[in-house]
Amino acid sequence: MLSFSVPLGKLVRRLSRLRGGGSAFPGLVVEKIAPGFMQRTLASLPHGVAVVSGTNGKTTTTKMVVELLESQGLKVFTNRSGSNFTRGVAASLLGDVDWRGRLDADIAVLELDEAHAVHFVNKVQPRYSLLLNVLRDQLDRFGEIDKTARLLEHIASKTTDTVVLNREDPRVARIATVVNSLDAVHHPAIRYFGLDESLRSTFPNDDEMRTGSGPSPSGTSVAAAPGEAVDLPAADVVLRRVGAQDADFEFDGETVSTAMKLRGVYNIFNAAAALSLTRAILGTGPVDTPKLVKALGEVAPAFGRGESLTVDGQPLELVLVKNPSGFRLGLKSFPAGGYATMIAINDNYADGRDMSWLWDVEFDSLRENGVEVLTGVRAYDMALRLQYDDVRFGVVEPDITAALRTFIDGSRGKPKRVFCTYTSMLAIRRELAKITIVEVVS
Amino acid sequence: MTSETQPKPETQPSPETQPSKGTIRVLQLYPKEMNIYGDWGNALVLQQRIKWHGYTPELLEYNVGDEFPEDIDIVVGGGGQDSGQLVIQDDLQAQAPHLRRMADDGAPMLVICGLYQLFGKFFKTSTGPVIPGIGILDVETHGTDERLIGNVIMKSTEFGDILGYENHSGQTTLGPGVEPLGTVTKGAGNNSKDGHEGARYNNVVASYLHGSLLPKNPAIADFLIRTAAERKFGSFVPGEPDDDFARLAREHAARRPR
Ligand SMILES: [Zn+2]
Numbered sequence: 001m002l003s004f005s006v007p008l009g010k011l012v013r014r015l016s017r018l019r020g021g022g023s024a025f026p027g028l029v030v031e032k033i034a035p036g037f038m039q040r041t042l043a044s045l046p047h048g049v050a051v052v053s054g055t056n057g058k059t060t061t062t063k064m065v066v067e068l069l070e071s072q073g074l075k076v077f078t079n080r081s082g083s084n085f086t087r088g089v090a091a092s093l094l095g096d097v098d099w100r101g102r103l104d105a106d107i108a109v110l111e112l113d114e115a116h117a118v119h120f121v122n123k124v125q126p127r128y129s130l131l132l133n134v135l136r137d138q139l140d141r142f143g144e145i146d147k148t149a150r151l152l153e154h155i156a157s158k159t160t161d162t163v164v165l166n167r168e169d170p171r172v173a174r175i176a177t178v179v180n181s182l183d184a185v186h187h188p189a190i191r192y193f194g195l196d197e198s199l200r201s202t203f204p205n206d207d208e209m210r211t212g213s214g215p216s217p218s219g220t221s222v223a224a225a226p227g228e229a230v231d232l233p234a235a236d237v238v239l240r241r242v243g244a245q246d247a248d249f250e251f252d253g254e255t256v257s258t259a260m261k262l263r264g265v266y267n268i269f270n271a272a273a274a275l276s277l278t279r280a281i282l283g284t285g286p287v288d289t290p291k292l293v294k295a296l297g298e299v300a301p302a303f304g305r306g307e308s309l310t311v312d313g314q315p316l317e318l319v320l321v322k323n324p325s326g327f328r329l330g331l332k333s334f335p336a337g338g339y340a341t342m343i344a345i346n347d348n349y350a351d352g353r354d355m356s357w358l359w360d361v362e363f364d365s366l367r368e369n370g371v372e373v374l375t376g377v378r379a380y381d382m383a384l385r386l387q388y389d390d391v392r393f394g395v396v397e398p399d400i401t402a403a404l405r406t407f408i409d410g411s412r413g414k415p416k417r418v419f420c421t422y423t424s425m426l427a428i429r430r431e432l433a434k435i436t437i438v439e440v441v442s
Numbered sequence: 443m444t445s446e447t448q449p450k451p452e453t454q455p456s457p458e459t460q461p462s463k464g465t466i467r468v469l470q471l472y473p474k475e476m477n478i479y480g481d482w483g484n485a486l487v488l489q490q491r492i493k494w495h496g497y498t499p500e501l502l503e504y505n506v507g508d509e510f511p512e513d514i515d516i517v518v519g520g521g522g523q524d525s526g527q528l529v530i531q532d533d534l535q536a537q538a539p540h541l542r543r544m545a546d547d548g549a550p551m552l553v554i555c556g557l558y559q560l561f562g563k564f565f566k567t568s569t570g571p572v573i574p575g576i577g578i579l580d581v582e583t584h585g586t587d588e589r590l591i592g593n594v595i596m597k598s599t600e601f602g603d604i605l606g607y608e609n610h611s612g613q614t615t616l617g618p619g620v621e622p623l624g625t626v627t628k629g630a631g632n633n634s635k636d637g638h639e640g641a642r643y644n645n646v647v648a649s650y651l652h653g654s655l656l657p658k659n660p661a662i663a664d665f666l667i668r669t670a671a672e673r674k675f676g677s678f679v680p681g682e683p684d685d686d687f688a689r690l691a692r693e694h695a696a697r698r699p700r
Contacts, residue, residue: 144523144524145523347698353593353698353699354479354652354653355607355653356480356483356607356653356654357479357480358480359480359481359482359483359486359654360477360480360482360483377698378694380687380690380693380694381658381691381694381695383687383690384657384658384688385483385657388486396687398694
């Protein structure tokens, strides 16, 4: 069966690529004609499967884990095309298996959307899982964040070897209780990644997003009264310091400094997450720490995650904003001074249709410099939002192509930054590809 | 550009240039627990529009265990997760007589989603337990497994078209003691059956819509402010807020799919 279905699936994949079709269709075909293809193929990998899930930073973190493992000589399969659902994984597999259906890899590191991850782990039990955060994102899809936390709990409970948790996110840290209540045989180990106390104030927590005193640190758990000290578990990797172009990480009782290509404190925090998962996967085997640290410093951001392009000899940065905490962290990590700013807000299905999240972000940091251009389907919602925060803005143009032209023409000789939702980012990249070099996303 | 006329971005008239017409005190109910889905936007809009109308806003918070502040002119409360509703439950019961007196007396209030439900008689959850409300509104809510999610447009005789976004699994039905806020033309509203959205009692406005509600529905914000000013100062002298972007945001939102 397999000997026919895999070539057929690969053929379908090629054909659907030629047609410019979606990435999941071939996955659907092979699932139909060879049920269990994905399970069998992934089960054959010597280091099994690692799943990365959570609201923010999955793509960049997965990319980091892949590059860290590769620095240690492992062959890694990953679902690069952003097809972070079961059929997407099957489709990516078809691209990488040989004509006999064999995958030449030591491990699969997969980025999975919370809701899809639940289905995936029912089919393929991951050996490792990394759970990053639970934030308000696309509540119109998942309903409530507490529900999203339960999806992550399910992933953790299906994990066989090690679960890596963000100890700073109370909803994620609490998953440990669920894991520990499983029977001893199926009980995976738990590792945490964490933040230095001095950095906690840069990570606002959704529960305390808006109180009179402004965002407060996420280190205080929702259950703890304000001011009450919270006992945090010891972390495997702690992000100690973030500099302009470097960072300090602590693990094995030592602090390691490294240059960082990644920008934005939340990306760098996810580097601590990636390090911890990598260390769990490498286990007791030999670790080449200098190579590991070097690889960490060289990880470039995934597309749209603080990615920098060149337009008219000036940098143009794309900052993906998907939810209030992501937007607030983006504003905090990329100060407005010296930059021309554009904001692009769409409300397509992949962006989330609910616009209420814009009201959970404070835009004070843009007040001094103002915003040059507002665009996207919901450009006027963004305009209204800025009006109520007393932030000046120039042109409001829902059409992204026209807006981008206005933005580039109007801010010549100046570095530019675009805060954009997912589908508006895709549109902007398409437009930019016409005038500059944009990394092709396969 | 389409045929829309693009307003010139201007800053609003500065309140400092003219003497204040008086202070209006706005109380946010439980902003720590009930703040999901942009509820801060409603408080911010009240604060800014009070200023733009030439009055001085004072924004206060009431959280679990706080002392309830005196001389409140407008009360605004938002939604929360089920867990947030559980946390505030007992405290809200303790404040109920006070809030009920204010509502009966004509104080303007806006309650959204979770607090709308708790301002009603009860919320019977889908798993069984009944969360008692404070009965200011003659409504009851029953938890369901169906989540009503999406863009909403409704017609209101009082405020014209009201636009927002709903996301709730509790379904609310109105008793004879309240009027609906409006009748939906897109979306579900209070429940999946009768086409009503929200509730009105005295000067209390209750709704499932966030979005946030007030930015794109300045008529409701101004109703709350006008009522507060009239009760406090005997009259309301409006300013001239610039609502061009609110109008354009409404036009674009109205064309979006559910
Ligand atoms: Zn709601």
